[in-house]
Amino acid sequence: MQFKLIYISPNGTTEKTTQVLKNIIEKDGHAVEHINLGRGEYRQDFGPILETINAADIVGFGAPAYHMDMLEPMKMFLQALQSAGQTYQFRAFLYLNYGGITSGKAFSNTAQVLEALNIPVIGAMKVTAPHFHHPDPFPTKTTEALIGDFYEAIKAKDFAPIANDRQKELFAVRKKRVDLLYPLVHIIGKKRELPITIKADRCKSCGKCVKECPVGAIRLDDAVTIEGAKCIHCYHCSVACKLGAVAVPVEKLDTMIKLNKRIIGMESPLNAIYY
Numbered sequence: 001m002q003f004k005l006i007y008i009s010p011n012g013t014t015e016k017t018t019q020v021l022k023n024i025i026e027k028d029g030h031a032v033e034h035i036n037l038g039r040g041e042y043r044q045d046f047g048p049i050l051e052t053i054n055a056a057d058i059v060g061f062g063a064p065a066y067h068m069d070m071l072e073p074m075k076m077f078l079q080a081l082q083s084a085g086q087t088y089q090f091r092a093f094l095y096l097n098y099g100g101i102t103s104g105k106a107f108s109n110t111a112q113v114l115e116a117l118n119i120p121v122i123g124a125m126k127v128t129a130p131h132f133h134h135p136d137p138f139p140t141k142t143t144e145a146l147i148g149d150f151y152e153a154i155k156a157k158d159f160a161p162i163a164n165d166r167q168k169e170l171f172a173v174r175k176k177r178v179d180l181l182y183p184l185v186h187i188i189g190k191k192r193e194l195p196i197t198i199k200a201d202r203c204k205s206c207g208k209c210v211k212e213c214p215v216g217a218i219r220l221d222d223a224v225t226i227e228g229a230k231c232i233h234c235y236h237c238s239v240a241c242k243l244g245a246v247a248v249p250v251e252k253l254d255t256m257i258k259l260n261k262r263i264i265g266m267e268s269p270l271n272a273i274y275y
């Protein structure tokens with residue numbers, strides 16, 4: 001069978017999840033293509049991906065949760081799938097990396113789009129992963145085991161779709177509080193995006209941040225500038241620049257995480273597979 005893993009991963013943990021999945025599927029004798037929506041030409045143009053997507057039997061959609069939903073480029077890709085007006089012949093699964101606070105509406109919103117496109121969903125997986133400014137080891141043995149279990153579970157079912165009714169039940173937002181807080185956290189989170197400051201005296205114009213920004217929001221002319229309307233505030237540029245020329249007040253992010261933990265609480269179970 002032919003698999004495609006289409007993902008976005010500004011800070012690399014979803015990419016690592018993708019790599020583990022890819023190795024497992026390939027070991028089982030299948031072909032796997034992995035496509036990072038935040039790299040190279042795909043940042044500007046999903047056309048080439050859409051042209052060949054029907055060559056796959058199964059497509060995995062992978063993204064991190066940001067502000068209680070799938071990160072923007074994945075939402076844009078799902079919109080592009082809708083706008084292309086094609087009939088899709090593949091089956092799909094979803095995988096989500098998140099901080100454990102809440103997967104929010106990431107699954108339910110995505111499953112809704114796939115249902116509207118008549119793309120059968122065969123499974124989903126959520127994996128907790130460290131924040132970009134807390135570089136704990138990832139993936140852990142537990143994560144690798146979970147990803148292996150997920151693949152074995154969907155394979156044991158012969159990659160059969162989950163019935164729509166069961167899907168709704170599985171991907172429903174379980175906590176009433178999450179449902180209530182979603183609009184609030186989503187809007188406040190977006191409004192409280194952290195300032196990103198370029199320290200011109202430290203910048204050596206190497207272009208690394210330009211290359212690694214997942215949405216192509218950074219320009220390097222005489223100086224580095226960020227196009228505010230394009231930026232999705234993933235803060236990867238602050239990690240990419242090894243010279244400390246991109247400053248983000250991460251302590252404010254920690255305060256926000258603490259607050260979210262208090263208001264929303266940690267999700268239970270933290271890691272899970274659905275099939």
Ligand SMILES: Cc1cc2nc3c(=O)[nH]c(=O)nc-3n(C[C@H](O)[C@H](O)[C@H](O)COP(=O)(O)O)c2cc1C
Nearest residue numbers: 009011012013014064066067068099100101102129
């Ligand atoms: C701005 C921002 C918003 C986030 N929002 C959430 C969230 O709503 N729920 C959650 O559990 N984790 C949240 N996270 C944590 C990320 O989902 C987590 O770090 C994920 O592993 C990042 O994936 P990546 O390494 O592939 O970019 C957020 C992180 C950032 C930087």
Ligand code: SF4
Nearest residue numbers: 203204206207209241
């Ligand atoms: S990565 Fe740092 S040094 Fe390189 S261009 Fe970007 S800001 Fe400048």
Ligand code: SF4
Nearest residue numbers: 213231232234235237
């Ligand atoms: S410019 Fe914005 S989108 Fe690009 S890496 Fe920096 S924070 Fe992320």
